[in-house]
Amino acid sequence: MIHYRPQKIYIDRAVCDSPITKNILDSFSDIPREYIEGKPEFLNTLHQYPDPIFEGKKYLWVTKNHGKLVKKCGASTSSLQNVVCCNYTILDFSFNCHFECMYCFLQEYTNLPMMVVYANIKDMLTSVQEVLNSASSRNIRIGTGEMADSLALDEVTGFSQHLVPFFANQKKALLELKTKSTCIKNLLNMDPKGQTVIAWTLSPELYAQKYDLKTASIKERLEAARLCQKAGYKIAFHLDPLIQEPTWKEDYKQLVDELFDQFNLEWVSLGALRFNANLKTIIQRRFPNSFLITGEFVSTPDGKKRYIRSIREEMYETLQGYILQKKTKTPVYLCMESDLVWKNVMGYAPETQEALERYLTGRDSPIKSGNDRGVAK
Amino acid sequence: MFQQMVLSSIDLKNRFFEVNFLPDLTVLKDSIQRKGILQPIIVKCHSDPRLDRGEESLQIVSGFRRLDCARALGLTQVPALIVEGELSDLALFERALEENLFSRPFNLIEKTIVLQKLKVQFHVPESLLIEKYMPIIGLDPAATVYQRYQELLNLENSIQIYIVQQNLPLHVIESFLAYTQKEQKMLSSFLSPIHFTVSGLKEFLIWVREVMVRDKVELSEILSSVHSCSQYEEVKKVLKLKRYPRLSELEEKFKVFKQSLSLPLEAPLFFEDNKIQMKFGFRNKIELKEWAQKIDRALDKKELEEMLKLL
Numbered sequence: 001m002i003h004y005r006p007q008k009i010y011i012d013r014a015v016c017d018s019p020i021t022k023n024i025l026d027s028f029s030d031i032p033r034e035y036i037e038g039k040p041e042f043l044n045t046l047h048q049y050p051d052p053i054f055e056g057k058k059y060l061w062v063t064k065n066h067g068k069l070v071k072k073c074g075a076s077t078s079s080l081q082n083v084v085c086c087n088y089t090i091l092d093f094s095f096n097c098h099f100e101c102m103y104c105f106l107q108e109y110t111n112l113p114m115m116v117v118y119a120n121i122k123d124m125l126t127s128v129q130e131v132l133n134s135a136s137s138r139n140i141r142i143g144t145g146e147m148a149d150s151l152a153l154d155e156v157t158g159f160s161q162h163l164v165p166f167f168a169n170q171k172k173a174l175l176e177l178k179t180k181s182t183c184i185k186n187l188l189n190m191d192p193k194g195q196t197v198i199a200w201t202l203s204p205e206l207y208a209q210k211y212d213l214k215t216a217s218i219k220e221r222l223e224a225a226r227l228c229q230k231a232g233y234k235i236a237f238h239l240d241p242l243i244q245e246p247t248w249k250e251d252y253k254q255l256v257d258e259l260f261d262q263f264n265l266e267w268v269s270l271g272a273l274r275f276n277a278n279l280k281t282i283i284q285r286r287f288p289n290s291f292l293i294t295g296e297f298v299s300t301p302d303g304k305k306r307y308i309r310s311i312r313e314e315m316y317e318t319l320q321g322y323i324l325q326k327k328t329k330t331p332v333y334l335c336m337e338s339d340l341v342w343k344n345v346m347g348y349a350p351e352t353q354e355a356l357e358r359y360l361t362g363r364d365s366p367i368k369s370g371n372d373r374g375v376a377k
Numbered sequence: 378m379f380q381q382m383v384l385s386s387i388d389l390k391n392r393f394f395e396v397n398f399l400p401d402l403t404v405l406k407d408s409i410q411r412k413g414i415l416q417p418i419i420v421k422c423h424s425d426p427r428l429d430r431g432e433e434s435l436q437i438v439s440g441f442r443r444l445d446c447a448r449a450l451g452l453t454q455v456p457a458l459i460v461e462g463e464l465s466d467l468a469l470f471e472r473a474l475e476e477n478l479f480s481r482p483f484n485l486i487e488k489t490i491v492l493q494k495l496k497v498q499f500h501v502p503e504s505l506l507i508e509k510y511m512p513i514i515g516l517d518p519a520a521t522v523y524q525r526y527q528e529l530l531n532l533e534n535s536i537q538i539y540i541v542q543q544n545l546p547l548h549v550i551e552s553f554l555a556y557t558q559k560e561q562k563m564l565s566s567f568l569s570p571i572h573f574t575v576s577g578l579k580e581f582l583i584w585v586r587e588v589m590v591r592d593k594v595e596l597s598e599i600l601s602s603v604h605s606c607s608q609y610e611e612v613k614k615v616l617k618l619k620r621y622p623r624l625s626e627l628e629e630k631f632k633v634f635k636q637s638l639s640l641p642l643e644a645p646l647f648f649e650d651n652k653i654q655m656k657f658g659f660r661n662k663i664e665l666k667e668w669a670q671k672i673d674r675a676l677d678k679k680e681l682e683e684m685l686k687l688l
Contacts, residue, residue: 295591296620310627
């Protein structure tokens with residue numbers, strides 16, 4: 001894994017006193033810094049660089065998240081049709097990632113290619129508490145890994161030291177920290193009281209070597225998972241994106257064997273590679289001649305390109321078959337898939353978003369129904 | 378100082394200031410034949426190491442196309458303005474650019490030549506080149522655009538010619554850059570006889586490249602499979618089978634079953650959904666009854682069962 005080290009840090013005066021800001025500045029004491037109000041000037045010069053996405057990540061902007069701090073995952077709120085949603089809640093504490101995974105959708109955010117850390121942690125926790133106080137569900141899953149890797153910068157920011165104790169006192173919600181890193185040092189000194197799930201995104205080792213350019217290797221990720229499990233954390237895995245390499249059947253068999261033989265898992269998600277047309281162009285430019293985009297991708301109703309349905313179903317069925325052989329009770333779900341694919345692969349589509357949420361938090365069995373009530377509208 | 382110059386006194390081989398690529402001289406040549414050269418060319422005195430000590434030749438600053446026409450028409454004299462004084466070569470090049478821009482638009486390769494000459498011959502720093510000169514030739518002052526134009530220099534000459542002849546936009550030209558020069562040469566001879574739409578050409582170039590990467594095959598192998606095709610639609614059909622084998626198979630099977638069922642059926646888009654659609658019209662009960670009978674007959678056919686299995 002390649003650790004992040006910026007060339008320059010811009011600090012929004014509004015978050016000067018944040019403990020997150022302090023952690024960052026202490027960690028990067030030798031790196032030039034500039035205190036600013038508003039957006040960094042650097043953003044106006046990005047057009048001068050041949051690869052603004054790469055260049056932008058050399059700069060870290062520590063600022064305040066002025067937007068909605070806690071929100072629903074895009075799959076549940078957008079115009080997506082017939083996509084089964086797991087009712088996930090997102091806490092935006094950071095934006096962008098230095099790991100350079102070739103398929104990463106963050107590459108599309110070309111207007112803000114910098115690394116951004118939102119340091120108003122107090123506001124974040126207040127927002128989360130408000131959401132939890134008003135929620136009727138007792139199975140809420142809140143994750144920080146949507147617009148950034150949850151842990152890639154944790155040893156610099158120290159976010160987990162605020163989040164894990166906060167969630168340890170919650171009864172209604174689980175915190176999910178989703179990562180491809182091995183930055184678990186802060187985690188090992190805390191007691192999550194069963195309320196934090198550390199989730200690693202995984203693929204066969206060779207795929208990670210090929211497509212995840214700066215992340216920890218799969219071996220390293222699994223070693224970190226072992227340590228976290230030992231420290232009392234719940235563990236989950238996301239096999240996402242599934243990539244149809246020529247040897248995918250054997251490769252994923254080996255991976256599934258390794259995972260289920262060693263871990264008690266909270267949940268496992270499966271998600272076939274998907275991207276929109278704009279991201280395909282970006283991948284072509286940034287990573288010419290990549291195998292990644294050469295599959296049989298077709299346009300699907302939400303505007304994303306996905307492997308043709310028969311290929312996706314074959315991949316999911318194959319992996320689900322491997323998992324079933326393990327005789328595990330670990331909940332498995334498909335990420336951003338249609339109710340049709342759910343029914344064809346899993347034999348059912350969840351009745352409601354809440355039903356899927358209950359299933360994933362181990363409070364219910366999957367509801368084997370054919371109706372569409374779990375589908376995001 | 379404007380004067381009639383003897384053509385032989387001008388060094389026609391010196392193309393230091395030239396930015397032309399594949400100029401169409403037909404109209405200009407006709408005009409010169411009718412009215413002569415109306416606008417004087419610009420030349421400067423130039424020490425030529427090939428000549429005796431102290432002797433100078435006349436170097437063309439602008440008017441390359443007019444001079445080429447004059448030579449082709451057998452003219453012996455041309456009107457010329459000799460620039461004198463302390464104007465730098467860069468200033469003269471700027472002047473030549475302005476004169477060119479006044480009379481015609483630059484094609485993409487010419488824009489590339491302009492940028493390259495500014496960089497290599499006149500040592501203009503990249504930042505100045507982007508901010509000052511790119512807007513002059515109609516380009517966005519962005520490093521990404523500059524880089525794209527720099528990459529065009531790597532295109533094989535026959536592809537550069539093809540691009541200019543077909544007046545292709547940059548987003549299509551970029552697709553050529555994924556190929557080696559040897560492959561580009563192969564492509565140019567394959568593409569020339571076939572009429573491609575702009576979007577069709579882009580699709581062709583992307584599909585071929587993706588098949589090469591995915592299946593680890595040589596370009597020559599793919600081109601030989603479409604060698605006998607003379608129309609783009611034929612090329613596309615063969616290529617689609619390679620690029621989208623599973624989708625093509627589903628579509629082909631659906632087509633066969635549809636023919637057998639004799640019903641106006643439509644497959645779901647890319648088979649993402651599992652719903653077949655049927656659309657028909659009728660003007661009276663008799664026509665509706667005919668449709669009902671056709672549907673009724675289809676219900677007993679095994680092809681309908683097979684078609685439903687495709688979903």
